Amino acid sequence: MDQRTPDLPLYEALAGRVVALVDDGVLRVGMRAPSVRAFAAQHGVSLTTALQAYRLLEDRGVLAARPKSGFYVTSRTHTRRPPPAASQPPQRATQVSVSNPVFSVLAYATDPSYAPLGCAVPSAGLLAAERLDRHLARCARVHGRNYNVYADPHGDAELRGQISERALRLGHAVPPDGVLISNGCTEALNIALSVTTKPGDTVAIESPTYFGLLQVLEAHGLRALELPTDPTSGIDVAALDKALGARRVAACLLASSFSNPLGYRTDDARKAAITKVLTRHGVPLIEDDIYGDISFGADRPRPFAAISPKADIILCSSFSKTIAPGYRIGWLAANRRHDQILAAKFALSLSGAALPQKAMADFLTSGGYDAHLRRIRKLFADNIDRMRRTVDRSFPRDTRMTDPRGGFVLWLELPHGFDADALYARAIRERICFVPGSLFTASGGYRNCLRLSCSHDWSARIERSVERLGELADELLQ
Known part of the structure; x- marks a missing residue:
């Protein structure tokens, strides 16, 4: 069975299929991938070709081999979104004055009636x-x-x-x-x-x-x-x-x-x-x-x-x-x-x-x-994965986002001229809380950026809230 795509070796085309499963959430961080033998049988290829595909995925950081256990998913979503640009803050020392707007945001971020995309505090259940x-x-x-x-x-x-x-x-x-x-x-x-x-x-x-x-x-x-x-x-x-x-x-x-x-x-x-x-x-x-x-x-x-x-x-x-x-x-x-x-x-x-x-x-x-840490690492990695996929399909086309290696927050950069403070005001009216980028600096930048917290159990409410944020952002860019 030839599953080759134009200009790609067979093993690389097979690796792409595994990446698609990761992107679609079928294979998630921490899950064991099918064994090399099962993968070869499923796709009708030799063990050598299947192993080549897995080794390529290992080199790319998508899979990791564990002795006597097999291959496990280590990479999260491969979206089409590039990372935000490197920051270029003013080359001067700035007096800091952020407390008043921070307290205003925290009042909403700690209110359970608002979708919890604001506070970077894990929910007690996790x-x-x-x-x-x-x-x-x-x-x-x-x-x-x-x-x-x-x-x-x-x-x-x-x-x-x-x-x-x-x-x-x-x-x-x-x-x-x-x-x-x-x-x-x-x-x-x-x-x-x-x-x-x-x-x-x-x-x-x-x-x-x-x-x-x-x-x-x-x-x-x-x-x-x-x-x-x-x-x-x-x-x-x-x-x-x-x-x-x-x-x-x-x-x-x-x-x-x-x-x-x-x-x-x-x-x-x-x-x-x-x-x-x-x-x-x-x-x-x-x-x-x-x-x-x-x-x-x-x-x-x-x-x-x-x-x-x-x-x-x-x-x-x-x-x-x-x-x-x-x-x-x-x-x-x-x-x-x-x-x-x-x-x-x-x-x-x-x-x-x-x-x-x-x-x-x-x-x-x-x-x-340590067992507890292994559990919550998988949970937070999965939350980040879900959040990135939801942002990818919901936010404006030119949105950039980070691909965190740990923790549970996601940083988004929208086109220059976008006003995340205006988005925040509209989101609060719809009982959705996030943190606008202007709070993460003392020098007045990042007004086109925002931070989303992924620290709560993923739910339909959170997914709908992220989708709605994307819709509101689209409207503001019109």
């Missing part, structure tokens, strides 16, 4: 909340009196030990005493900025960047220097070097991987190059690793701190995106400034809540977190 709550109830019942006290400012020793152990798996050798528990990642970032900057200083950041980080900069009276950023690979290292050589920058604040809103994964070589530049200019790095555990690939990316252990780096993270946002458990780890960080934590909030930390420690010690 996370491990129930299991963690059982640990909390048991701790309260058995040890409640012991934990109704001010905790050690460092945080629960067992919890710090678990975080240290997981860091070591990534090559990040930080002892338990080097970990400090915070009230979520936001407090960790606040502490890190308080020990590296003073009001009026300039902080270098990605562009676009998470509006919550801009709020933190605003609260500290800091200026933002936005850096050119590619939506597939990250910060432009040469531009970073040039920017640091042209002005005084007190700190650099970057996502470790899967930045919000672009979702890209910075490879190890680029991370090493970034820290080399920062070290040469004497600029500390504050890295936000909150999305690191939500990787769609076979491996979890290493943070900057693991790649450049001697550099001046403060790592900040939390369990808010993977286990329980309501428990507000984050942490910092730094190879320098530990005493300053501890003093800042003590002055800011004295300590964290003891009982939730004990429950989290018990949850991690009992095992199952």
